[in-house]
Amino acid sequence: MNSERQLPGTAGWVPPIESPNLLGLHEMELNFGPQHPSTHGVLRIVLKVDGEKIVSARPDIGYLHRGTEKLFETETYPMGIPHTDRMDYVAAATNNHAFCLAVEKILSLEVPKRGQIIRVLLDELQRISSHLLWLGTSAIDLGAMTPFFYCFREREAILDMFEEYCGARLTLHCMRIGGLLVDVTPMFMQAAHDFAGTFDARVDEYEDLLTENRIWKKRTIGIGVFTTEQCIEWGVTGPPLRGAGLAWDIRRAIPYECYPELEFDIPVGKNADTYDRYLVRMAELRQSNRIIKQCLKWLDENPKGDVRGKVPRVIKPPLGDAYACVESPKGEIGFYLVSNGTNKPYRMHVRPPSFINLQALPEMVKGHLVSDLVAVIGTIDIVLGEVDR
């Protein structure tokens, strides 16, 4: 509450903000989180609200800071991969992938075709599982309970596949420098075929529940508009950028692995609001499934091959630095690596998409209601493990 402000009608009265006020004089500071179910982790946002309207928002992060970048410096290159699992813990495969790409880049290693295909397959399965988690939880945040159960049914199938492939369900550690540790198993292939065959119909089910849902549309259309120019200015990547209408995807823009040979479209939105970001993610689910089908077809046609290239026993990159990035479910995740010629990175820096996308939150929610903040946080799709590292 601002006690210095004078009463309306008296001399020198200044309205708190220019737009119509809900409570006139009173601005209140409100702590949103760190223990709030819709912040998806330990995110604290200090809100200045005028009634129900947000005047300013100040995210306060760092509750999950574990010094991952410092840990990288103390361990050898292969030992760094498990740490990446724990950053964006709902999309471990893409994190592994970006880390391995950076090391492969500085070592100039080639991954065999079969390894590339399986990597892409894992990435896309991970993208689907991450988007499903996002869809289920952000629908719950906005009061839709049912999609959560549907989403977790399919997510469970993907996690079972990961378990069959590498033994872990969440913190996968499924990639190695130069390729992969193991080949896919027949059971994995069978499960993946079953999944890919039915998943498009499942996406239809989710869309039946939400896309034309009146409540869902009222809660999301026109909320958190963030235009292409704003996205670029704030460094926002991933579905929020595509939802704003720019068809920019690292898989196409800075191709890695075998993505140039695969057919898929980059879905884009138009209105740059929460609803369009939702639509983009739904379309990405379908595109990911399309990629998965192509990978499975290739693996069926080429049943044998190496999954790991020639990798030195001790990984000692030459002096120098390199940056490599992949398209994670959240946006561009990149690793910047400085090598001093020893078997440990001199510096390993992460470009975390959640951290940089979250930075734009105060701009997105300014002037909206507190309940819209929940919708916008959901739509940026942050994972606090990655924000804080």
Add this chain to the structure above:
Amino acid sequence: MAEETPAPPPAPPGANPPAPPAGAPPAGAPPDAPKPPAAAKPAGKPAAPKGPAPVDASGKPLVANISMAVPGAVVAATEFLGQTTVEVEPAKLVEVCKHLKDSESFTYLVDLTAVDWKDRQPRFDVMLWMHSFKRNNERLRLKVKCGETCPSATSVWKAANWMEREVFDLFGIRFEGHPDMRRILTWDGFLGHPLRKDFPIEGIDTGAAIYPDRYPEGGGPAPDDPNRKLVS
């Protein structure tokens, strides 16, 4: 960070060794990252595959444009693994950034970070890399050698705000002209900058600054805490 008071666990002596081996080799060799692969070659084990050598990129039209637009800004330019790094004078950084954004369409600041070369003067490298959508997804990396202060790029890209706060928090580099230079990942009042090479990996004893009447200002354990280790 020096620890006093003999502590029961032998952490402090073990604390420092990990840092120097990592920090020392590049300090002995020229610390400039892209330059010395030649030195690495004789020392390199046969197992280590040799990456392509960095080449001088000062002839690139983009680099020439920068030196033309901002005279005296470019110190060196190298290309390594297809990635161009341009080292610029700290004083000219903002000008170069403005030029890159406005005239060369590098509208998207991908990331900003720092590297600590412990024994070098000036100690830090601040790295920025930027992306151009118009120039066929070209990327460019800028490098600034600086001490504990560096000009801020927030006036050019808003995205630099949190990135610079993170660098300030973890490296202790103060960005001049930044609108909100506060810690971001560690808490206000935390002592030390964790990503510096001389910060021990097992951390420092900071206690919790939640009871200001009992705990000293700026964090740290209470004065009568038997486990107290002083942090200078």
